[in-house]
Amino acid sequence: MTCIEKIETAGLIAVLDTADAAEAVQAVKALSDGGISCLEIMFRSAEIDRTAQAISEVRKAFPDLTVGAGTVINKTLAEKAVKAGAQFIVSPGFNEETIDYCMVHAVQIFPGVSAPSEIERALSKNLALLKFFPAEALGGPAMLKALGGPFPQIKFLPSGGLTAENVGSYSALDNVAAVSGSWMVQKQLVADKNWAEITRLSHEAVLAVLGFTFAHLGINYSDPAACAQGVSELGLFGFKSRETEASWFCGESFELMKNSILGKNGHIGIMTYSIERALAYLEPYGYHPVWDTAKWTGEPQKSMLQFIYLDKALNGFSVHLKRR
């Protein structure tokens, strides 16, 4: 996978503010224990060589993680970051000199934009993935949605003011490649060496980005007549029925299947903001996609998964994912 593919698959970049290599390694261990695989270490201290050292130590200690440098506000910092082994460079603003340096050295750069004119300048440099900063102050998801109109080819990394509570409204957007922020690894938690809390917040962040919610419970019937009987029984509880080709929905929470398909007893439908990210998250737990059940939307080149079954059942109930 390329660096951009890794970032898009994770959907989340943790932003760490420390210039202390030992502290950085411990904080990154805590992030990684919580399921975070992409992060940036910011040049926020005047001690730029120590920050570069922290990047280099983290790269050495965690070769499987994707590690970038943040707050790269000039070319000098970009040079230090690249030398230290940063796999990508992020800047809060749009600095032509920094961008050109990175492009000449074939280093991934995600410059910050805050308005359409900067996006047009990015387009003229063939950049298609941009940091959107400071996201909350700029109008948040509503602004990103609006920017999707004139700039459908651009994807964003919103950062600035994101939290476990508001992050889902960003990661739900088609033009958000990944969200980023420091809320799970705040400076005080690092200073307090509260690694357990960083791990807890990281796991919470990963789940908030995926946005899993219950969609419905599918119940298998042996034939359409038995299913119709089930529909009238659930009707006693006031659930309104709606027929589809293969099933009857009773309210939105129950789907009664006209015939027994997939799953001994039925299925559990689970919603997520991104099926692609959810599949990557579930893979290490032994869940794999059943590709011939996949449904897609969009042009072939940018189609997104809308629906897919997983290959592992829960007590006789198969599981499918559905895009929120």
Ligand code: 3PG
């Ligand atoms: C950044 O540079 O990306 C931000 O400082 C991160 O923003 P946050 O601290 O509000 O998450």
